[in-house]
Amino acid sequence: MELGTSTPGGYLLVLAILLPLAGIMLSFTLGGRNAERVALGSTPFGIVLACAIAFEVGQAGKPIVYTIGGLPPPLGIALRADGISAVMLVAAAVILAAAAFYARSKFATPDGVRESRSALTFWIMLQAIWAALIIIFVGGDLFNLYVALELLTFAAVPLVCIDGRPETLVAALRYLLFALFGSICYLLGVALFYGAHGTIDISLLAQRVQPTPVVWMAAALMTAGLLAKTALFPVHLWLPPAHANAPAAASAVLSGLVVKGSFFLTLRLWFFVLPALHTETAAVILGGLGSAAVIVGSVMALGQARLKLLVAYSTVAQIGYLFLVFPLASGGAQTWSAAGWSAGLMQVLAHAFAKAGMFLSAGVLAEALGHDRIGNLRGAARVLPLTFLTIALGGLSLMGLPPSGGFNAKWLMLQAAVASGQWFWTLPILVGGLLAAGYVYRILAPALSDGQVSLKVTPMRSQEVIALALTMAAIVLGFAPQAFLDFLEIGRPVTASSP
């Protein structure tokens, strides 16, 4: 049982998790300005650890494993990092660090105050999101992952209402209710898995599951719960108000990373726990919901009057694309299935970077102009050239134009759809691209036209550069070599069923 014993480099997984956990406790105890110092000071170490894990996974060519306490599953808990874990760890570390440095001005403790509510909350919750995401990416045990999901929820919800305005409280409460519904469903599913097979370790379950009614029920419950947390249509209603009302740095993390956490677990569930199930029907349902999300989210984005709401609805649409990975990568050992797999992960990464950059830009814009009404943006690109360059580059990736990670993702999706004979999935991809072009045009066209706009505040150059750097990462993904796509395949179970 090779996945049940520690491998060289496995200890890095524990260190990566313990770093932000220690940061949370230090920030909470020391309080005041120290919370910010601890959070910012730990980001470089986090990035180094994530890169070290990616290096070890690449070197080994197979997942690296750590059994906590030297106690192997099923009684103990194993952590495992495969190709997709490693890539997500690096992406999360980079985006969280960027958001942290962007947020320094807004969440600094004011002079003359020992500690402020919003600063302390922000720096603690940011580190908690980081810790939760790391566990989600490397967790090998379904209950351990449940605890991580809880950590993620309790960290994300306070960020939504950190401004304390009534509408943010409403948005946060709605988010909390959806997320708790998701948690309960997920936990019920885990209990059923344990009841049926006596283990909740992912790799042990993969060997034991049979397509029985119990397993289907467990899968359905867990999927429903994860979808509610991922905000897939039709359970997306909480997302736009939550992501649009949070402060920019928080929105970037929530939209870029947090919803990807529960999506990542949906991938783990269907591709790593349940490869023994014949999942065509489930894959078609998930792909269908994804397609509907692409259309509905994009159309809603076209109608928004405020930039942040537009960007939030765009997230609803872009999440939809992610779920096309289920029909497009479920072919086991088929070659098109590898393309579908790469496409799904490429979409996760491209959207994470592009959307984080766009939310940060929307924050710069709202701060500089004093509003984010799209109707009043005429000529704004003249006063905020760098910010609109960022929005344009991010838009490029969202639309799926080359060269960008978004283009790569959609191109691979189209290839997989055609090669597998599932041509109908090309429709939402193409229509979604057109609609995305429409909503990006709605932002850029007035901004680039003539008009008089006065700045209320001079934008901070450092914030603009951070946002630009994130969207550049989404563009650079468009040049990802084949070796990168091969890396994503490390540890992916392909030997199982092929339809």
Added chain:
Amino acid sequence: MSVLPYLDVGLALLVVAVAAWTVAARALFASVVSYVAYGLLLAFVWIRLYAPDVALTEAAVGGGVTGVLLITAGKRLGALHDIGPDVRPGVGLKLLTGVLAALVAGALASVILLLPDPPPSLAPEASAAIDSAGAGLGNPITAVLMSYRSFDTMLEKIVLVLAVAGVWSMTADEAWGRAPSPFRRSRPYAPTIFLAQMLAPIGTLIGIHVFWTGANAPGGAFQGGALLAAIWIITMMARLAEPPRVDARWLRMALVAGPAVFLVNGLTGEFVAGSFFAYPPSVAKPIILFIEAFMVLSIAVALPMLVAGPSSEGSDQ
């Protein structure tokens, strides 16, 4: 012929009836009271299922702490005069919710009947390993919580810290740092004060006993901590003790003590026992009790802080 099966059926029916009443009750307070009763009945169910550890936790948290939390929340809601238009869900939505809930419950019930009998379980393995990784603890539940799944246990304590931080994040900016004043509106009745004075010493003793005995018998850090928490809540309700300021250093340290000691121990495990979160076999039991003692402290402080809620502007310090 034993009378127990009839009692079991009666208990099950009673649980369902109380649950239905919790949902159906019109008044918030009635609903909460019924919910507390539901939690206590559920504790009996766990006892009948031979799970005394779960029963203790359910009684302390489901019946006790959650009940106080809901009652104080209900009082706060009642104190709000202007909460805008009444936006109760329509009949259609209620019907849809009911049908969906019934469908899920029905499907769950039917698959539970399909589960293998006897169910696959790790319990024998955990009990058998009591002298190796079980660290010589007589209570396999504590062995699972503190050894096999120590990582989960530590994470859950951090979730508790985050929950407190999340509640505090609802404070008004001007009130930050002050003490919460959850029971400002009620003048304590003499019986409350008497009850608190009577219960405090006994409850503290029982709380510590439940923690200590958890190494070998049902009980443990969470149950003991929850009992101590209940005692602190009662003394605060009787105004025999006032809630502390949220920026008090000792309070913050007490809240993180459990997970922090756990984390440091987990780290040192790599050097003294060859693996993160492993214990050196010869001293495993004392180390586990040491960590648990700090967890008791954190739980005993975190739960009352959740009940006390955010600091309010009116409180003076």
